[in-house]
Amino acid sequence: MENDAPLQKTEEKASGSPSLPTGYVPAEAEPLHCRKWEEDRLYHYDPSRPRSETFVVDTPPPTVSGALHIGHVFSYTQTDILVRYQRMLGKNIFYPMGWDDNGLPTERRVQNLFGVRCEPSVPYKEGYKSAGPKKDLKDYEHISRRNFLELCEAQTAEDEKRYEALWRRLGLSIDWRQAYSTVGAHCRKTSQFSFIDLFRKGFVYSAETPTLWDTTFRTAVAQAECEDREANGFFHEIKFQVQGGGGFTIATTRPELLAACIAVVAHPDDERYKALLGKKALTPLFKAPVPIMPSFHADPEKGTGIMMVCTFGDIADVQFWRDHKLPLRQVIGRDGRLIPVQFGAGLFESADHAAANAAYGGLAGLYAKQARTKTVELLRAEGSLVGEPRPTKQAVKYYEKGDLPLEFVPTRQWYIKILENKPALLEQGRKVAWHPEYMFKRYEQWVEGLNQDWCISRQRYFGVPFPVWYPLDHDGAPDYSSPIIAGPERLPVDPQTDVPPGYAEAQRGKPGGFVGDHDVMDTWATSSLTPMISSRWAIDKARHANLFPADLRPQAHEIIRTWAFYTITKAWMHENSVPWHNAAISGWVVSPDKGKMSKSKGNTITPEGLLQTYSADALRYWAGKAKLGQDTVYDESVFKVGMRLATKLYNASRFAMLQLKGPAAAGAPLSPADITEPLDRAWVAHLKKITDDARADFDNYEYSAVLLYAETAFWDFCDNYLELVKNRAYSGKPAAARSACAALEWTLRVFLRLFAPFLPFITEEVWGGTFAASTGLPTVHKAPWPASAEMAAVDGDPLALETVRKALEAVRTKKAAEKRSVKWPVARLAVTCGPKQAAALRLALEDLLAAGAVDKAGFSLAETGSDDKVLQAVVELGTA
């Protein structure tokens, strides 16, 4: 029967357990537990307890940009599972939540939502209200920086409320008193303090140099935010002349940079071009004389083997320009258009000014792509184009959030010194325990491949400003070599409104006065400090000492290069320490066709709806099934399995409680000494092994393994052990029934605790109705993690259970084959097995015969010499 509906309350039955009602409706029960946990301060961090008893989590602050999706549910649940285990070990948990609400995602969201653009020159409007989204980009309203920031703050506050509600509903055991927002005063202060500390230690510098530049957002970006995208480009073969006669042909995919050509290079061993080295070439169209130089980075196999170096086509050009101190002929502007330049003036040399300027006149003001087309036309007209452009696949660098290729544009930016510190940063990475271990490789490979320092300044608005001003000289030009750094005591500062010491506001922007740095920091410059934001580094020394370094950093693998790397960097530079001892790297949720979950899919499937349909426990079950680092297919059938497990747990508990409230369990409290029956002892021995394994695996961050065998053991318990002891429990034989009760009691307490990190709601529901009173522990989530030592006095041979199960299976198979019910009587059961198996069978015979409805007179047992063989059984059914 198809039934996608949540658990429905079934008809109340007369014989229900006194403590657990018949129905359990997660959609109603789960929010109540959430509220209860909050009221009981279950998740509160206790600063009075020592570091050694504390488990500190450096939670990822999700980007606040609309809505959380199923991928968030997945990875945050995995963290919560680990945290709940630690809490049950008795640890004092520090589990904060942060909101990453500064930066471009917020700006973009606000722009679209309100139809506005930030224009710093527009004056502030008191009580401004947006007229709503606009269809056309040109209709966007231009508003002041302050109005824009106000919209950003209001919007993120709104989003954060929704996020928090979802996290609570999912059962994340966060201490909400520890929440922070990356744009809030505390984070701004911490970021600025970090900058000042790095400045004082000499780890940060500003320089005017070519940097990766996104022309759409008009900001610098860091290497970590770049990605390669495959594009269909064209090879253009272009003829160059050699001064003094001769010529050669270069191949390029970017002919529009021809005016920016500063050299031509060939491999020093390339026989074709050896004779040209040292001479000068003349560029087509612009007739600029450029040196022909040897370079090992010119690959004789590629293109024509000789290539032009421009300012700037790629990082190799930057390197070559820098190494050889060649002139800077920048033609790409900050907006991605070709800058107007004059040949024959300054650095733009030409052997024919008139021709050069005529050619360039047609290019200036065009976007790079348009200029490319135009250049090709000009080259063709001049006769410098050899053949026609040939299509080629090329990888082009983009800003990960951008739509146009990145350019190298010389601008002044702040950098953190990464390159010279690579060895130390690799070493720091090695000190962290990565889960899974192989994720360290990604870190290592990324650090080794870095070729630029970390550019931390962004030409944006909604972010943490640099606590920096520059003195202006008598012409009003800033002196960047003597920045005025704010004192730590006045942080956070906004250099646009605050005044540097020794100056007055009236001197802002005036010759001899000052100017504030108007850039903001890379959002990672703030989020790289999350462990220190939480610990209140630089504000509260005692707290910092108690919380730093953290124990656990959970995060996704795609931000190893950013978040993990930058955090390790900052912790080393500031504190000469690792930021955390463990990094747990979660996988991704992928769509059933193995692609990445797309936005459209994410929008149709909201976590809220899934929670309502399947319950939080069901979603958590799905997340808990996946190992760290491993991508998981989005599969709603797994939610259903999780839901079934929760229901089963509830029902099995009801049965156990029926027995525990019965006469056999009455009187003195049940104890291990009551467990006398061989089958019960065998079961307990089996479960003891599982508790030992569970602890070891959890300590190793292998929570999914625990869920796997806890679940297997639980279904086995229900389907076999419970069926076997059921009749004995009802039998009225005091000692035998009591043995079953004592085993059941412990078993239930073990399963509830084993499942508690995964299924916190159903386990708490049952615990509240069963053990809360008898154990004096009001919540399962602070009950001690199960240990085999709790049953140290009980030992048994799991073979007994195994053998009886095999015999019972034979009976069941026969009944199924004959299409009879499970209750159908068995007239004859003839078992052949080894001596140990036979001994086990004899001891548990009553349980077996009762569970199988086997006639005692029809049972026979024949022993063979060894236990190696599988038990054989002949079954004959009786008549009804």
Next chain:
RNA sequence: GCGCAGUUAGCUCAGCGGUAGAGCAUUCGCCUUACACGCGAAGGGUCAUAGGUUCAAAUCCUAUACUGCGCACCA
């Protein structure tokens, strides 16, 4: 080009030297004093390929192929 992970039943995965497993799906049954939101059973696999190590290989080693990802190159 370098690196990492993976390849086991129709699907999703576990197993990682000792008789090929689970869930889902499929098929056939069953009202059984916790649960029909349940229970029982059945069918279904040369464990990617080829070599090697071993008494014994899905499991260890070496290649190869394919898949995904990361890094680098990218005139």
